[in-house]
Amino acid sequence: MIREQGQVVATGGGRCRVRIQRHGACSGCDIRRGCGIGLLARAMPGRTAEITCETGETLRQGQRVEVGVSERGVVSAAALVYLLPVVALLAAAVLGSPWGDAVAIPAAGAGFVSALVVARALARRMTDRGAYRPVVLADRPARGDDRSE
Numbered sequence: 804m805i806r807e808q809g810q811v812v813a814t815g816g817g818r819c820r821v822r823i824q825r826h827g828a829c830s831g832c833d834i835r836r837g838c839g840i841g842l843l844a845r846a847m848p849g850r851t852a853e854i855t856c857e858t859g860e861t862l863r864q865g866q867r868v869e870v871g872v873s874e875r876g877v878v879s880a881a882a883l884v885y886l887l888p889v890v891a892l893l894a895a896a897v898l899g900s901p902w903g904d905a906v907a908i909p910a911a912g913a914g915f916v917s918a919l920v921v922a923r924a925l926a927r928r929m930t931d932r933g934a935y936r937p938v939v940l941a942d943r944p945a946r947g948d949d950r951s952e
Contacts, residue, residue: 804871811866858939876935891918
């Protein structure tokens, strides 16, 4: 389970909206070493995201919580978005190559676009099944004022 701390900004209907602080991609960013992603993260600090989480608890606005999403869901979403279109593009290009570039290039484009359509449909199906739906794992009271941050 991938876990992150956040603050509840809205509640209702067994769900809540949680604001989380975006972090760098790896621990190297936190210790001032690493790649260009770390440089970008330092150049644009304070970026936040809001996510909708399922919860069975009664939460209040401003409350600190820990949210999580399954690793399997994150990996499958990444494969769906990044891997499927590239594989389809290459496969279509290879299949069209016996007829020359005039066929291989449009075939590659068609394979890429088709994979995006398929990925979108699969992502909707996975979302409906709750494959990568974030959940509230635990409530964490804020130190001092609940609305600070």
